[in-house]
Amino acid sequence: MSNSRGNNTVKTAKTTFEILETIKNKNSANLTELTKEFSLSKSSIHNYLCTLEEDGYVIREGDEYRLGLRFLDLAGHARHQESLYKIARDEVRTLAEETGEMANLLVEEHGRGIYVYTAHGENAVKTDTYIGQRVHLHNTALGLAILSQLPSERVNEIVDQHGLPATTENTITDRGELFDRLEQVRKQEVAFDDEARVKGLRCVAVPIINNDQAVEGAISLSGPASRFQGERFRNELPQKLKDTANVIELNITYT
CATH class of the missing domain: 3.30.450.40 (GAF domain)
Incomplete structure (x- = not known):
């Protein structure tokens, strides 16, 4: 694995945790709010959220996302x-x-x-x-x-x-x-x-x-x-x- 790929992997993981921290600090957040927080496109933030939702780390309620109970485990x-x-x-x-x-x-x-x-x-x-x-x-x-x-x-x-x-x-x-x-x-x-x-x-x-x-x-x-x-x-x-x-x-x- 090249250093470039390794750096990208670390950056992706860090962004994931930063998104979760932002949702926690706000209690809940929507796609528009999160897009404003990060230097990423709306589609990229949406991909992060979909992955987190699929694995149970966030829950979607209407347009809002909040932390899921998977974290309790x-x-x-x-x-x-x-x-x-x-x-x-x-x-x-x-x-x-x-x-x-x-x-x-x-x-x-x-x-x-x-x-x-x-x-x-x-x-x-x-x-x-x-x-x-x-x-x-x-x-x-x-x-x-x-x-x-x-x-x-x-x-x-x-x-x-x-x-x-x-x-x-x-x-x-x-x-x-x-x-x-x-x-x-x-x-x-x-x-x-x-x-x-x-x-x-x-x-x-x-x-x-x-x-x-x-x-x-x-x-x-x-x-x-x-x-x-x-x-x-x-x-x-x-x-x-x-x-x-x-x-x-x-x-x-x-x-």
Whole structure:
């Protein structure tokens, strides 16, 4: 295979994923909208969509295309391949039940955070979080917990690649400030998110460390600022998270 053919194959695959990302970001899109997004003819975009529809990756509803449930099969398989998910999910569910709040499990992949499990207690608020969602690491307690356990070189690589975009006025956007916060997280062994990603939402998280002292992921509790304050936010919930992390880490070691 020539280099030219190889480059075309990679470009075609990249365009396919970009089309899917565009449909996801818009919730749905029609042929005209997608043609405007890409430097391709309407017939070329139509060919992409027909192929994706035939294989179940997009669904056509009138003139609109949306993502198909075929992705649930891939996502479910990928999640079950994630050993931390299988080890931690019951403990995370128990954490949500005992606190009444939303409990989360996040792992790092390609410099972004991926939610692999969430559980809702009886008082949990609804958020934009969903399984498989990719988020920046610098503006969540979960991400800060993970970053605090990575070498400085790796943290710099992640910042170089993904930046430090602001989502609220409380988001860390300065590299020096980020490293200061990570040092604080390492000392306290807990990370706090004070409305840094979502206005009105606070989060507390701790890292999950394996027997080789490498970070596997992080667990957190999220809730409204009105409930996440004072002693409960700064001490009670962090201790519950640390206790749960201890159980998960033991199970990682001996599973």
